[in-house]
Amino acid sequence: MYVLHYAPDNASLIIRLVLEEMGLPYRTALVDRRIRAQDSAEYRAVNPTGLIPALQSSEETLFETAAILLWLSDKHGQMAPTIGDEHRGNFLKWLFFTANTLHADARLLFYPEQYAGSPDDHVAFRGKTEVRISKHLRLLNDIAASAPPYLNKERPSVLSIYICCLIRWINLYPVDRKGWLPLHDYPALFEISKGLQDRPATHRVADAEGLGPTIFTEPHYANPPEGSAL
């Protein structure tokens, strides 16, 4: 039984969607952001960086979204090319790209204060970051257009879930820029997100975290039964 340390509509959503999709038994442990539980000694013992998510298995406590995704897919032989598969290398490069470039840049939009001091700086940030993010998404959209096994609309993968969730948040944050990203500029990714959104696994998670029925194509802020997104 896995334990997912989560907050509604946080990066833990990526892992939760994958756990549901793989049909694995898990329970959730809320990290209550209203009292900044991510900074508590208890949570720091789980993840020294204080970031959400963390996943406890019987063997180890994992953190870093992409590490968890890769570990789960290898362990359960699902939702990503296995070792020795001819697509493995390509899958790895786009997984790392998504983690250290797209996700890293998305964090600049969500948490500008962690990267530079004054609110004046945040405006400069935003402009530059939005340009970079649009570029990253064009690149990923080109890959998705060629429909490789690890990024296509027919079958969900850990990478497609990761990217669609990031696009969701990029569209929601910061709040005063809600909806800035023209989703239709990335048609292959948009098709993938439509497919994912209609899956039973996605509906179950969306219900559990109060995300509504169109979590990718028309995202709304979470209205969760417990905890809070911010």
Next chain:
Amino acid sequence: MYTLRFSPDSASLIVRLILEELALPYEARQIDRAAGELSSPEYRALHPLGKIPAMETPNGPMFESAAILLYLSDRHPGLAPAPDAQDRAAFLKWFFFTSTNIHTTLMDIYYPERVAGDAAAGSVVTHASAKMKTLLAAINQAAEDNPNWLSFEQPSLLGYYIAVLMRWLGQNDPEATGYIKASDYPALHKVLAMLEMRPASLAVAAAEGLGKTIFTMPS
């Protein structure tokens, strides 16, 4: 056979050290940055972002240094826990931690203007430098147990990755906020001191003209 597109002392160094340590046959082909090779259609076909490194493999072109490392180590075991090993999970979390946190924060220290323009560059460096110390302290603590994926005694994928990143941080002006002294992180320092004496490190250092003590006291 692998062909590594490299530029001396850039992110390709991480991959080259691993190729040498695994004693794999490879060709190192230097990128002509001055001639704009990174923007050439031929290079962009290997790496759509035009960054260093890229590597040609039997499965096609690869990029992202950490992805190349993992790809190599899964094909040629020995430098990281195998996929079914008990400590694979611990290895993966610190490996991704290094790529998504330490490596990206290092880029913020060296290229702050890319993040938010010139005006905010100073502030970006200050934030990134403080964050770097927290990140290194966290992984130094993980290294204290001498896990085999970040060992004092034997080479590892993650050891080399961290060693190269710390080399670059140690090359900063000692007066600069972003300067990092390896000996401030004793467990990591032990890993670095062991790795820089490896035949693989000496061979790459000679090939790229990097001098001695390439990790603990980089020049």
